Amino acid sequence: MLKNKVLSVHGVKISLTGPNEDDRIRGLPLKEKEKIAQEVISTAISGCQNPYVLFDGCKESLVALHLVRQIGNLDLRFPVLHIDTSVRFKEIYQYLDKMSRLWRFDLVTERNEEALRTLKIAENPADCCKQLKADALAYAVKKHHIDCLITGARGKAQKTGVLVSERDDYIEVNPLLFYTDRDLSEFIKTSRLPYCSLYDKGYRHIDCTPCTEPAEAPKLSSEDRAEIDKKLKALGYLG
Amino acid sequence: MSHKNIVWIVIDALRADHLGCYGYMRNTSPTIDHLAKQSVLFEYAFAPATYTVPVMASLLTSKYPHHQSIGFDQSGGSLNPNSDITVTEALKSCGYQCAGFVSSMVLRKHTHFDMGFDVYDAAMTKAEINRPNELVRDGQETRKAFSRWLEKNYKDEPFFVFLHYFDVHGPYVNPEPFNDLFVQDAFYGEARYVDRVSTDSVPRLNHIPNYQLLNPVRDGEGNVLEYEKDIRYYIAQYDGGISYEDTLIRETIAQLKELDIYDECLIIITADHGESLGENDVYFFHGLTVTPDQTRVPLIIKPPKELNMEPKSVPTAVSTIDIMPTILDFIGYQYDRLELEGVSLVQLMQTGEEPKEREIVSEIEGQIAYVGEKDIVIKPKEVDPDHLKFIYNKELCEKDVKIEYRKKTNNLSEPEWTGERYHPLMDDPAINYEHLHRYQFAGEFVKDKVVLDLACGEGYGSHLLAGNAKRVIGIDIDGPTIRRASQKYFKSNLEFIIGSITDIPIIEEHCFDTIICFEALEHVKDHDRLMSEVKRLLKENGLFIVSTPDKRLHADRPDYRNPFHLKELYLQELKVLLERYFKKNLIYGQKVFTMSNIFPTSGNSKNTKEYLIEKENKIFTFTQKDKKQPLYFIALSSDAPLSEDIADNSYLVDISGSVFELQRSLQSTISQQEAVITEYAEALNRIYQSYGWKALSLWLKVRDLISGKNRGKP
Numbered sequence: 042m043l044k045n046k047v048l049s050v051h052g053v054k055i056s057l058t059g060p061n062e063d064d065r066i067r068g069l070p071l072k073e074k075e076k077i078a079q080e081v082i083s084t085a086i087s088g089c090q091n092p093y094v095l096f097d098g099c100k101e102s103l104v105a106l107h108l109v110r111q112i113g114n115l116d117l118r119f120p121v122l123h124i125d126t127s128v129r130f131k132e133i134y135q136y137l138d139k140m141s142r143l144w145r146f147d148l149v150t151e152r153n154e155e156a157l158r159t160l161k162i163a164e165n166p167a168d169c170c171k172q173l174k175a176d177a178l179a180y181a182v183k184k185h186h187i188d189c190l191i192t193g194a195r196g197k198a199q200k201t202g203v204l205v206s207e208r209d210d211y212i213e214v215n216p217l218l219f220y221t222d223r224d225l226s227e228f229i230k231t232s233r234l235p236y237c238s239l240y241d242k243g244y245r246h247i248d249c250t251p252c253t254e255p256a257e258a259p260k261l262s263s264e265d266r267a268e269i270d271k272k273l274k275a276l277g278y279l280g
Numbered sequence: 281m282s283h284k285n286i287v288w289i290v291i292d293a294l295r296a297d298h299l300g301c302y303g304y305m306r307n308t309s310p311t312i313d314h315l316a317k318q319s320v321l322f323e324y325a326f327a328p329a330t331y332t333v334p335v336m337a338s339l340l341t342s343k344y345p346h347h348q349s350i351g352f353d354q355s356g357g358s359l360n361p362n363s364d365i366t367v368t369e370a371l372k373s374c375g376y377q378c379a380g381f382v383s384s385m386v387l388r389k390h391t392h393f394d395m396g397f398d399v400y401d402a403a404m405t406k407a408e409i410n411r412p413n414e415l416v417r418d419g420q421e422t423r424k425a426f427s428r429w430l431e432k433n434y435k436d437e438p439f440f441v442f443l444h445y446f447d448v449h450g451p452y453v454n455p456e457p458f459n460d461l462f463v464q465d466a467f468y469g470e471a472r473y474v475d476r477v478s479t480d481s482v483p484r485l486n487h488i489p490n491y492q493l494l495n496p497v498r499d500g501e502g503n504v505l506e507y508e509k510d511i512r513y514y515i516a517q518y519d520g521g522i523s524y525e526d527t528l529i530r531e532t533i534a535q536l537k538e539l540d541i542y543d544e545c546l547i548i549i550t551a552d553h554g555e556s557l558g559e560n561d562v563y564f565f566h567g568l569t570v571t572p573d574q575t576r577v578p579l580i581i582k583p584p585k586e587l588n589m590e591p592k593s594v595p596t597a598v599s600t601i602d603i604m605p606t607i608l609d610f611i612g613y614q615y616d617r618l619e620l621e622g623v624s625l626v627q628l629m630q631t632g633e634e635p636k637e638r639e640i641v642s643e644i645e646g647q648i649a650y651v652g653e654k655d656i657v658i659k660p661k662e663v664d665p666d667h668l669k670f671i672y673n674k675e676l677c678e679k680d681v682k683i684e685y686r687k688k689t690n691n692l693s694e695p696e697w698t699g700e701r702y703h704p705l706m707d708d709p710a711i712n713y714e715h716l717h718r719y720q721f722a723g724e725f726v727k728d729k730v731v732l733d734l735a736c737g738e739g740y741g742s743h744l745l746a747g748n749a750k751r752v753i754g755i756d757i758d759g760p761t762i763r764r765a766s767q768k769y770f771k772s773n774l775e776f777i778i779g780s781i782t783d784i785p786i787i788e789e790h791c792f793d794t795i796i797c798f799e800a801l802e803h804v805k806d807h808d809r810l811m812s813e814v815k816r817l818l819k820e821n822g823l824f825i826v827s828t829p830d831k832r833l834h835a836d837r838p839d840y841r842n843p844f845h846l847k848e849l850y851l852q853e854l855k856v857l858l859e860r861y862f863k864k865n866l867i868y869g870q871k872v873f874t875m876s877n878i879f880p881t882s883g884n885s886k887n888t889k890e891y892l893i894e895k896e897n898k899i900f901t902f903t904q905k906d907k908k909q910p911l912y913f914i915a916l917s918s919d920a921p922l923s924e925d926i927a928d929n930s931y932l933v934d935i936s937g938s939v940f941e942l943q944r945s946l947q948s949t950i951s952q953q954e955a956v957i958t959e960y961a962e963a964l965n966r967i968y969q970s971y972g973w974k975a976l977s978l979w980l981k982v983r984d985l986i987s988g989k990n991r992g993k994p
Contacts, residue, residue, distance in 0.1 A: 115375050135362040142617040143365050143373055233372055233398055238361045 048080055057081060057205045066219050071227055078108050078216035081204045082191060085214040086119075092189035093122045095178075096140070096148070098133040098237055099247050100225050101193030103140075105217055107234055109191055110144065117146045122181055122190070125152045126173040128162055128249045136237040143235065151181040163251035173249075187211050195220055282612050283375070283438035284584050285545045287536070288603070290339070290442070291525050292332060292384065293449040293566060294551035296325065296578040298522055300763045305467050307759060307778070308522040311530040312549060316580050317591055318772050319547070320629045324597040324685065325579035326642050326651050327553045331567030331670060332386050333357060335552040335600075336393060336444075340366040342604035342620035345643060350391065352645050353669040354567075359392040365618055367604040368396030371440045374613060377433060381426045383446035385415040397442075401425050409451055410491045411480070418455075419447040423528045427535055434539050440607075443532070447524050450492040450555070450564050452517035458524040462516035472511040474563050477504060483568060483671060485561040488514075492564040514564060515557055543585040546610055550600050551577035560676060569676050570649035570658055572685050575642040581606065581629065589629055591770040595686075597651050598625060599640045645670060646677035656683045702799075704740045709938035710872045717870065717932035718798050718914065719744045722825050724927065725916075726752075729793035732817060734781040734810075735800030739765025745796070746774040753786075755779050782809040789816050794823045799912075801828040802845040811861045821920035824862065827870070828854065833911050854913055862917035868927065869910020877933050888929055 048055040050073055053065050086092045094109050096102045110117050123137060141148040156172040163169050194215040206213045229236055239247050243256030296302045299309040301316035328338040329345050337350035341364050349364050350357035368378045379399040387393055387402060394400035404415035426443055433439060478487035497506035536542035556562035559573040566574045577600060583589040601622035608615045609624035623635040640651040645668055649658045658681040663672055702715050719741040726749040733742040736754030746752040754776045756762050765776045779785040782804060795814050804810050814824055831848040835841060858865040894903040916922055967973050
């Protein structure tokens with residue numbers, strides 16, 4: 042049913058399951074991208090029995106989670122899945138707990154316990170990631186009979202990825218496929234979404250602690266910087 | 281979920297007991313008092329700590345300082361965005377637009393108090409007079425910032441506004457006319473001076489901290505040469521700051537009304553902490569102890585009108601960390617996952633049901649107060665002097681203290697009986713009958729009417745009328761009496777104002793359906809002036825109900841002159857007076873008689889028969905109707921036709937039989953005294969009959985004969 046589904050926004054055709062190579066999509070205003078994302082989520086979940094949202098505490102999954110809330114009139118109707126590698130930042134663990142209490146959802150946490158007993162963390166990062174993330178996810182999908190997983194995936198998938206990808210056991214929904222870094226920041230800022238404080242310490246991407254570059258703390262928060270720029274501009278300094 | 285607009289106002293350093301609605305002697309807060317009458321007022325609300333930043337963190341998270349990330353850190357602390365959850369974030373998560381406007385730099389963004397706010401305006405505009413590095417914002421500027429935001433946003437999603445005012449906080453410097461409002465007023469009292477100054481970081485007992493100095497004169501290096509030392513002046517200025525804040529709240533309410541969003545708005549007024557104004561020899565400081573001067577704060581919650589909550593005053597002790605769960609409960613947010621330490625007060629407001637038992641505490645680094653049902657028990661805490669986050673005064677904190685906090689410490693105690701002003705607690709049943717019957721009688725004529733109750737005194741009568749009327753305003757010239765009435769009687773349609781009944785401070789004309797003036801006419805010399813005011817305010821064809829004693833029976837017959845009565849009237853004089861102003865006048869009589877009531881058990885009878893009895897020569901006999909003479913007259917006057925049967929005979933029946941109770945009590949006292957007298961008489965008689973007494977009497981007589989004392993007497 043999803044295979045031939047095409048959305049039309051401002052004359053731009055958007056395929057749900059095929060690649061979208063029209064560059065105009067990335068240039069759409071954020072509000073339009075938000076509508077597309079919501080439409081994608083609504084369409085994808087409409088035929089599913091047991092959808093889950095993947096939430097790892099990073100900005101991408103935060104926005105995806107909030108989009109799902111918006112569809113439910115700010116009420117989260119689906120369970121939220123966290124794949125725990127057990128070596129994430131303590132701030133992330135605190136934040137995940139906070140969000141589950143604030144947005145009132147049950148956080149279903151799954152780990153690859155077997156791998157955690159035997160694996161030497163980060164010795165072979167690709168293998169480590171496979172075992173602690175991909176294998177743990179596959180296990181969770183089976184365990185919870187997940188037939189639809191909404192993620193915050195973007196990155197490399199932007200050009201070649203698809204909004205809804207059909208996997209063996211479930212469909213993966215990537216509503217943020219067209220979101221840029223800037224879109225994400227703007228969305229979080231305008232919606233005043235609570236985000237993990239590590240971003241204010243200069244981290245751009247937050248993975249597990251062994252594989253995340255330590256950030257140099259910015260002297261000024263981005264908000265303060267913007268405020269100062271605004272004042273300087275008003276004084277003619279920045280033209 | 282029910283999305284209501286919410287306005288939460290926090291007035292920094294405002295003590296509850298300096299507001300009129302909490303019984304203060306000065307008229308510091310007419311707007312807040314008025315708001316309180318449409319609200320639920322919590323008589324005993326306690327702050328979780330006594331200085332701003334820890335308290336704010338606790339208010340916003342509903343956690344005591346130990347369980348939120350700021351703890352007791354006033355200057356460097358901040359909430360943890362990863363773990364602390366604020367009321368703002370909870371409201372934001374429900375779709376609220378959230379705006380905060382604060383007035384002190386201590387609440388700036390580094391505290392993360394801005395979490396969840398769409399707008400968090402912490403722009404300060406001026407420096408304190410004694411601390412140039414401490415930046416604050418004048419309340420009017422804060423209010424205007426809020427007002428501009430509201431104008432733009434009130435039509436959109438529901439809003440949550442957090443307003444923080446700093447104008448009551450020291451130094452007590454107020455704009456005109458608030459800088460002169462209470463100086464040298466009737467409550468200024470005896471002069472008291474404190475002539476020593478302490479630094480701000482090491483405050484000392486019986487010293488004024490440097491940052492609080494008023495009217496300081498300094499030399500070029502900033503040393504203080506002169507300053508105000510009179511304590512009365514400081515307190516008058518503190519009160520002036522409250523009045524200034526009150527006008528800002530008046531303007532805020534006016535704007536909400538203008539935008540037609542006032543009625544359905546949830547409004548909360550409270551303070552972060554109180555202020556010591558000399559208690560325990562602490563002058564003009566907070567954060568030093570957890571005594572009630574610093575912990576007891578106002579808490580007034582005006583619910584949305586559609587909830588139909590009865591305004592009331594609640595004596596249950598509560599904490600201001602209860603505000604967050606109360607707000608969330610009001611909008612239907614399930615907050616059980618937030619593990620809040622406060623409890624919702626909605627049930628208490630709605631049904632009077634007490635919250636589940638919990639511990640209410642106020643705490644600073646060196647001291648903790650446990651608030652019990654009647655007492656506050658204060659205990660010292662162990663401190664680590666190297667890691668203190670705020671000022672610590674060992675002398676003040678080291679003792680165990682127990683304070684009976686419900687003991688009236690206000691300036692407005694119950695009035696002493698002067699022989700004139702009626703109070704419902706008076707023992708004499710006859711006086712109770714007279715006053716209650718009059719108001720009950722008048723109540724028949726005020727259904728759905730707008731009523732003015734002249735010389736309302738204690739307020740019981742206005743309160744009775746408000747049960748039937750659309751709206752009642754009680755007016756009395758005595759300020760403390762009116763403030764007590766405002767505090768005691770809560771109804772959304774009832775208001776008390778201070779003013780003279782011959783110069784009524786209501787500008788609008790012909791706005792009352794009914795004006796009542798019981799037992800006040802005789803206190804006024806210029807009856808025409810009073811009547812002119814009545815005619816000015818009464819609607820066309822409105823009803824004036826007046827009572828006054830009959831001079832013949834009240835003064836002439838007992839030959840008694842009441843020193844409070846300036847002009848009493850005979851029946852004919854009353855008629856003439858009323859006829860000059862009203863076309864139709866019906867004059868009734870009132871007197872308390874001892875009576876029995878025979879009545880059908882099935883319900884009220886329309887036809888009442890009256891039998892008069894009289895006691896003559898110890899025997900009751902039936903007597904003629906014309907012998908039933910009133911002690912008071914009650915007149916109904918109007919320019920509209922008044923039918924004779926507008927009011928029938930009416931009876932007030934005291935089912936508790938207080939007259940007889942009084943009689944029995946007096947009889948019992950008399951009997952006891954008679955028994956004592958008899959006992960003494962018998963003892964005296966035994967003495968007279970004794971040989972000793974007889975011998976003594978004989979000896980005295982012999983001595984008198986010898987000395988010739990009784991010589992010449994018959």
